[in-house]
Amino acid sequence: MVRGVVPRQPAKSGRQDRVRTAAAGTRRAVEGTRVRSKITKAPAVASPAKKSVSGSARYNPLSPERVAEILKRLNQLYPDVTCALHHNNAWELVVATILSAQCTDVRVNMVTPGLFQKYPTVQHFAALKPEELEPDIRSTGFFRNKAKSIVGAAKKVVEEFGGQVPDEMDKLLSLPGVARKTANVVLGSWFGKNEGVVVDTHVHRISRRLELTKNDDPRTIEQDLMKVIPRDRWTLFSHQIIWHGRKTCIARKPKCAECSLENLCHAGDKTWSTVEMHKAAH
Numbered sequence: 001m002v003r004g005v006v007p008r009q010p011a012k013s014g015r016q017d018r019v020r021t022a023a024a025g026t027r028r029a030v031e032g033t034r035v036r037s038k039i040t041k042a043p044a045v046a047s048p049a050k051k052s053v054s055g056s057a058r059y060n061p062l063s064p065e066r067v068a069e070i071l072k073r074l075n076q077l078y079p080d081v082t083c084a085l086h087h088n089n090a091w092e093l094v095v096a097t098i099l100s101a102q103c104t105d106v107r108v109n110m111v112t113p114g115l116f117q118k119y120p121t122v123q124h125f126a127a128l129k130p131e132e133l134e135p136d137i138r139s140t141g142f143f144r145n146k147a148k149s150i151v152g153a154a155k156k157v158v159e160e161f162g163g164q165v166p167d168e169m170d171k172l173l174s175l176p177g178v179a180r181k182t183a184n185v186v187l188g189s190w191f192g193k194n195e196g197v198v199v200d201t202h203v204h205r206i207s208r209r210l211e212l213t214k215n216d217d218p219r220t221i222e223q224d225l226m227k228v229i230p231r232d233r234w235t236l237f238s239h240q241i242i243w244h245g246r247k248t249c250i251a252r253k254p255k256c257a258e259c260s261l262e263n264l265c266h267a268g269d270k271t272w273s274t275v276e277m278h279k280a281a282h
């Protein structure tokens with residue numbers, strides 16, 4: 001006899017169906033167990049795959065493989081991006097970058113054509129008083145401070161650097177109103193030198209969302225990025241992230257459903273997700 005097969009019992013009461021019912025019940029119970037075991041087993045098969053992209057102990061947001069994949073996708077998305085601030089020489093880029101603080105690049109690009117027509121060289125700017133420059137840059141915000149910085153930087157470039165914007169970090173940082181962000185923009189975009197990573201509002205936000213940094217201070221974020229992004233990608237990475245921030249990963253409502261980085265991103269403020277979200281990543 002095959003094990004587990006219960007022979008049909010002769011009916012004592014003539015109600016054979018009780019036996020059938022019991023057997024059917026047993027069968028159903030066994031099948032039910034099998035079905036249940038299938039249901040309970042399914043996630044066990046699926047979970048390792050999910051864990052590999054989410055919050056398992058092995059997940060490392062800074063792993064070279066993950067960073068390389070992010071860079072690869074950024075290359076596919078934005079192969080030829082450059083600095084969004086219009087400029088024709090290093091000095092114009094210094095001015096445009098100073099003006100871009102707390103202001104959109106679009107607004108700066110509306111202001112600079114007229115400005116550079118009115119004051120075509122660094123010597124023209126150096127000859128101004130800040131108050132004379134203020135009306136021309138008023139619409140970019142914080143115009144008093146920006147006017148002081150631009151005129152002060154122009155004077156220093158003319159008086160100490162022979163009218164040439166220096167191509168070294170230390171010298172650039174000595175110009176009034178020029179901090180690391182402006183210096184990195186000028187060195188990377190005009191002089192082709194990867195001396196650092198530009199950390200503007202987009203790079204700040206998206207680096208945190210992608211868990212490439214946990215920090216909040218631009219200088220520390222830059223150091224974190226310089227550790228994980230290959231040096232030859234520093235300038236391009238900044239441009240690509242800035243474009244991504246403008247087009248897709250916008251501050252308030254990132255367009256996660258149409259983002260090519262979606263399944264690599266665990267940001268806590270995603271608007272749509274196929275992977276586990278990490279609260280702290282935003």
Ligand code: SF4
Pocket residue numbers: 209248249250254255256257259260261262265266267269270271
């Ligand atoms: S998935 Fe969303 S939050 Fe993450 S990078 Fe893309 S747009 Fe930004």
